[in-house]
Amino acid sequence: MEENKDVLKTDQPDCVLEIKDLSIRYDTDDARVYAVNGIDLKLKKQTTLGLVGETGAGKTTTVLSLLRLVPDPPGVITGGEILVNGNDVMKLSRKELSAMRGKEIAMIFQDPMTSLNPVMTVGDQIAESIMIHENVSKEEAFKMAQKMLETVGISGDRAVEYPHQFSGGMKQRVDIAIALACHPNILIADEPTTALDVTIQAQVLKLMKDLKDQFQTSMIMITHDLGIVARTCDEVAVMYAGRIVEEGTLEEIFKKTMHPYTEGLFNSLPNMKDRSSKLKPIKGLISDPTVDYQYCAFADRCPYASDKCWQEVPEKRYYSETHMVMCSAYDDPQFHIARGHENG
Amino acid sequence: MWKYILKRILFLIPIMLLSSFIVYYLMSLTGDPAQAMLGEDATEEQLEQLREEMGLNDPLIVRYGRYIGNVVFHGDLGTDIWKKSVFDEYMARLPYTLYLACVSMFLTALISVPLGIIAAVRQNKWEDFVLSALAIAGMSIPNFWLGLLLMIKFALQLGWLPTSGAEDGVLSLILPAFCTAVPNAALITRMTRSSMLDCIRADYLRTARAKGVKEGKIVLKHALGNAIIPILTSMSNQFAILIGGSVVVETVFAWPGVGSLIINAVKAKNTNMVTGGIIMTTVFVAVILLLVDLLYAFLDPRIKAQYQGK
Amino acid sequence: MSKKTNAAAQPGRKTQGQLIWHQFKKNKGAVIGLIAFLAIVGLAIIALFIVDYDTQIAGMLIKDKLQKPSAAHIFGTDHLGRDVFLRVIYGAHYSLLIGFLGTGVSVLFGTLIGAVAGYFGGKLEWFIMRLVDVLMTIPTMLMATCVVAAFGISITNLILAIGISTAPHFARTARASVMTVRGNEYVEAAKAIGTNDFVIMFKHVMPNALSPIIVQATNRVATCIIAAASFSFLGLGVPSPLPEWGAMLSDAKPFMRTQPYLMIFPGLAIMITVLALNLIGDGLRDALDPKLKR
Numbered sequence: 001m002e003e004n005k006d007v008l009k010t011d012q013p014d015c016v017l018e019i020k021d022l023s024i025r026y027d028t029d030d031a032r033v034y035a036v037n038g039i040d041l042k043l044k045k046q047t048t049l050g051l052v053g054e055t056g057a058g059k060t061t062t063v064l065s066l067l068r069l070v071p072d073p074p075g076v077i078t079g080g081e082i083l084v085n086g087n088d089v090m091k092l093s094r095k096e097l098s099a100m101r102g103k104e105i106a107m108i109f110q111d112p113m114t115s116l117n118p119v120m121t122v123g124d125q126i127a128e129s130i131m132i133h134e135n136v137s138k139e140e141a142f143k144m145a146q147k148m149l150e151t152v153g154i155s156g157d158r159a160v161e162y163p164h165q166f167s168g169g170m171k172q173r174v175d176i177a178i179a180l181a182c183h184p185n186i187l188i189a190d191e192p193t194t195a196l197d198v199t200i201q202a203q204v205l206k207l208m209k210d211l212k213d214q215f216q217t218s219m220i221m222i223t224h225d226l227g228i229v230a231r232t233c234d235e236v237a238v239m240y241a242g243r244i245v246e247e248g249t250l251e252e253i254f255k256k257t258m259h260p261y262t263e264g265l266f267n268s269l270p271n272m273k274d275r276s277s278k279l280k281p282i283k284g285l286i287s288d289p290t291v292d293y294q295y296c297a298f299a300d301r302c303p304y305a306s307d308k309c310w311q312e313v314p315e316k317r318y319y320s321e322t323h324m325v326m327c328s329a330y331d332d333p334q335f336h337i338a339r340g341h342e343n344g
Numbered sequence: 345m346w347k348y349i350l351k352r353i354l355f356l357i358p359i360m361l362l363s364s365f366i367v368y369y370l371m372s373l374t375g376d377p378a379q380a381m382l383g384e385d386a387t388e389e390q391l392e393q394l395r396e397e398m399g400l401n402d403p404l405i406v407r408y409g410r411y412i413g414n415v416v417f418h419g420d421l422g423t424d425i426w427k428k429s430v431f432d433e434y435m436a437r438l439p440y441t442l443y444l445a446c447v448s449m450f451l452t453a454l455i456s457v458p459l460g461i462i463a464a465v466r467q468n469k470w471e472d473f474v475l476s477a478l479a480i481a482g483m484s485i486p487n488f489w490l491g492l493l494l495m496i497k498f499a500l501q502l503g504w505l506p507t508s509g510a511e512d513g514v515l516s517l518i519l520p521a522f523c524t525a526v527p528n529a530a531l532i533t534r535m536t537r538s539s540m541l542d543c544i545r546a547d548y549l550r551t552a553r554a555k556g557v558k559e560g561k562i563v564l565k566h567a568l569g570n571a572i573i574p575i576l577t578s579m580s581n582q583f584a585i586l587i588g589g590s591v592v593v594e595t596v597f598a599w600p601g602v603g604s605l606i607i608n609a610v611k612a613k614n615t616n617m618v619t620g621g622i623i624m625t626t627v628f629v630a631v632i633l634l635l636v637d638l639l640y641a642f643l644d645p646r647i648k649a650q651y652q653g654k
Numbered sequence: 655m656s657k658k659t660n661a662a663a664q665p666g667r668k669t670q671g672q673l674i675w676h677q678f679k680k681n682k683g684a685v686i687g688l689i690a691f692l693a694i695v696g697l698a699i700i701a702l703f704i705v706d707y708d709t710q711i712a713g714m715l716i717k718d719k720l721q722k723p724s725a726a727h728i729f730g731t732d733h734l735g736r737d738v739f740l741r742v743i744y745g746a747h748y749s750l751l752i753g754f755l756g757t758g759v760s761v762l763f764g765t766l767i768g769a770v771a772g773y774f775g776g777k778l779e780w781f782i783m784r785l786v787d788v789l790m791t792i793p794t795m796l797m798a799t800c801v802v803a804a805f806g807i808s809i810t811n812l813i814l815a816i817g818i819s820t821a822p823h824f825a826r827t828a829r830a831s832v833m834t835v836r837g838n839e840y841v842e843a844a845k846a847i848g849t850n851d852f853v854i855m856f857k858h859v860m861p862n863a864l865s866p867i868i869v870q871a872t873n874r875v876a877t878c879i880i881a882a883a884s885f886s887f888l889g890l891g892v893p894s895p896l897p898e899w900g901a902m903l904s905d906a907k908p909f910m911r912t913q914p915y916l917m918i919f920p921g922l923a924i925m926i927t928v929l930a931l932n933l934i935g936d937g938l939r940d941a942l943d944p945k946l947k948r
Contacts, residue, residue, distance in 0.1 A: 067554055069550060069554060094559070101554055101555060102555040106554065109550065109554075114546065115548055117569070118644075118645070119570055119644065119645060120569070128552075128557065132557060133556060164646050178551065179554075359791055360791070363789070366800075370801060371800065373805070374804050477683075480929065480932050481929060484925050484928040485925050488884060489917075489925070492917050492921070493917065496917060500910060500911050501914075585793065585794075588795060588796055589794065591796075591888070592795075592888060595888060607890075610799060610803050610890065611889065611890075618800075622796045625793065625796060626791055
């Protein structure tokens with residue numbers, strides 16, 4: 001595949017979110033964890049970006065930093081810039097930060113069972129967000145909260161009930177209602193359906209898609225499930241050991257896969273057509289987060305690794321305006337991975 | 345809801361009967377009340393006669409039944425060795441113990457909850473370190489020793505406060521309330537701190553921050569709102585202990601409460617008074633704990649739902 | 655790098671006990687507490703040998719009455735000319751004895767019945783826990799008072815009284831702990847291969863359920879010491895002229911105005927001992943906790 005050296009990633013005007021060379025580290029009593037290691041990310045208007053990777057890849061830490069919610073201590077942002085709607089998040093005052101959270105950018109967390117306050121009604125929890133950002137009275141905010149519940153498919157009468165009275169799937173809907181209550185233009189969903197049953201998963205994903213269209217929200221969807229990526233995302237970024245190893249449009253990632261890790265992820269999926277074929281997991285264990293890799297972190301698990309992979313951090317190469325790969329194997333222009341080339 | 349309350353009250357009755365029986369039994373081992381009443385010079389005949397009169401020769405169960413019957417139907421706990429009504433004596437002194445317990449608890453709450461919150465919020469910083477050190481030292485101080493030291497300083501040496509009794513109104517209350525409050529406050533400070541820390545790590549706080557809720561509100565409304573429930577459990581337990589256990593402090597300050605009443609009765613071998621006093625206190629404490637338990641249902645919506653049968 | 659990932663694979667892997675100790679050491683307060691406590695025990699033991707019973711305890715030779723602290727008598731002397739310092743260190747052994755034995759009684763009875771209740775469940779559990787409820791309704795100080803009143807004033811009775819009054823609390827903890835562990839799968843596994851119930855209880859369930867009990871027990875020793883001092887102060891515990899700290903405070907009462915120093919040292923001894931135990935308790939709790947929770 002031809003590397004397109006002429007394409008520069010210029011600052012596109014329709015970018016709502018931009019991360020430049022972000023690095024985040026956790027300094028704990030036992031060890032130093034290199035969670036995020038120099039990533040660049042762009043989120044375009046009304047686009048859904050899928051952030052894919054195994055547990056511990058640094059996805060959650062990355063998105064927490066967008067709202068400056070990385071626990072500090074022990075988290076330390078060691079470098080880079082985060083721009084939300086053009087504003088540098090790290091430079092905001094406490095007041096501005098509070099105003100931004102929930103209003104410009106909102107987040108849905110992974111575990112619906114614990115993300116709601118047990119002693120407040122769900123209506124109050126939604127209304128709280130509204131009252132912080134909109135200039136309305138308590139009663140009006142509560143009414144708006146009820147409307148929001150309706151929007152996510154829950155009867156408005158239930159606004160006076162407490163979280164424990166709702167099932168997991170419904171709690172997640174409440175989370176969505178809280179997040180979208182002030183119509184933010186950026187929504188971060190951190191594995192929103194991982195803790196839910198498969199049937200509920202489908203419902204919640206559909207709900208999110210509908211709302212996204214209705215409110216014209218841009219979304220980052222974190223998941224390790226490629227099926228969800230296929231259903232919901234326009235663009236994909238694949239993360240490994242705190243680095244983005246491949247990114248591109250949905251089609252590029254699925255049909256023109258380039259990075260060995262991405263290939264490994266696809267190979268890990270059972271082959272529905274050939275049920276008797278063996279499962280092909282990626283060999284080895286997830287990389288050690290306490291190591292500050294000055295070379296490719298995937299080298300010891302990569303079937304295509306060569307000496308140079310252990311010597312330097314791979315370069316970022318662009319094969320189209322949107323398709324980027326970080327892999328030293330492509331120093332050789334003839335190199336290709338097996339996926340997509342099975343038939344020669 | 346009412347069904348649950350009724351159930352709890354009904355359940356309390358056999359427990360009260362059993363515990364009062366245990367007390368009654370133990371106190372029956374203390375010696376011969378007839379002897380205590382008539383003194384050392386009494387002859388065997390006089391003693392036997394008195395025993396017959398008082399029904400002391402009946403089996404234990406019968407005596408107990410009679411005793412309880414009197415208590416429940418006549419409110420009569422018998423008379424002590426000086427022929428005074430146990431019930432009257434006890435009730436006369438109960439308000440003093442309650443008063444002391446309430447003031448002490450109030451002081452405790454006033455000091456410890458804010459300090460506990462500060463320690464939690466400033467975890468591992470110097471404020472936390474100092475407060476935690478003070479707390480662990482405070483809970484190691486025997487309350488009666490503190491009382492004695494304070495008495496030496498403020499009553500004997502400086503003369504600002506009375507050394508004993510309850511005659512001087514609020515001034516009399518200060519030392520006993522303070523010395524019982526200090527170790528309790530230390531405990532509650534620690535409890536508040538750990539309860540808050542548990543809540544501070546909770547996921548729902550992260551959700552609240554992501555909504556844009558300001559840090560102050562996060563601590564005081566979201567975290568404390570949840571943390572307060574176990575804190576209140578501890579405080580209510582302490583309150584119950586205060587009522588049942590301030591025997592020593594009451595004795596030190598000659599505070600006319602039920603604690604000192606019981607201790608003086610024990611020393612004087614005033615069996616009926618001891619029996620009656622302990623049983624009354626037990627019942628009282630149990631009722632208070634029940635009320636607190638019910639109060640919980642109102643505070644924690646999850647528990648409330650449980651009892652409403654939702 | 656390899657230290658983290660390969661810790662489990664190393665041949666010289668630490669035992670549970672070593673891991674707990676390692677964690678305990680990290681807590682400076684706990685270590686100070688431990689050192690202080692060992693010092694107190696050491697002094698108590700030494701005291702048993704060096705303190706002359708007749709002069710310092712029984713006070714048969716009355717001289718140098720009521721002397722302020724000085725080089726000869728670091729803590730001063732009391733109204734019978736007894737050296738307060740010597741009495742204080744001698745008195746340590748009463749507190750320690752009553753504290754540990756009292757807690758021991760508590761733990762033994764309480765844990766046993768609580769564990770049985772938690773393990774076997776059903777009617778047995780119901781019956782035991784109702785009994786526990788009944789005992790717990792009687793406030794501990796009053797319960798102990800009852801026992802002392804019934805059986806007389808002596809050290810043994812004091813130990814029994816304090817022990818019995820706090821046993822129900824251990825029963826509750828033990829039951830809860832056992833119930834948690836009982837549900838774990840390795841118990842199922844042991845049952846599946848036909849292991850006798852009692853063996854399961856002692857070999858598998860109890861060692862794991864012990865942690866909360868250990869922490870609670872450390873706390874209890876501290877409260878037992880204070881309770882013992884309280885009772886002795888009231889004249890219902892260790893009898894005069896034995897220099898139990900609470901009793902010494904009671905002896906000092908008549909001299910509050912004139913010799914206030916008599917009131918300071920025995921109480922300070924109680925406080926330091928209890929503080930040391932509390933520090934150790936905290937350290938133990940934190941050291942055992944990560945094993946349980948994290």
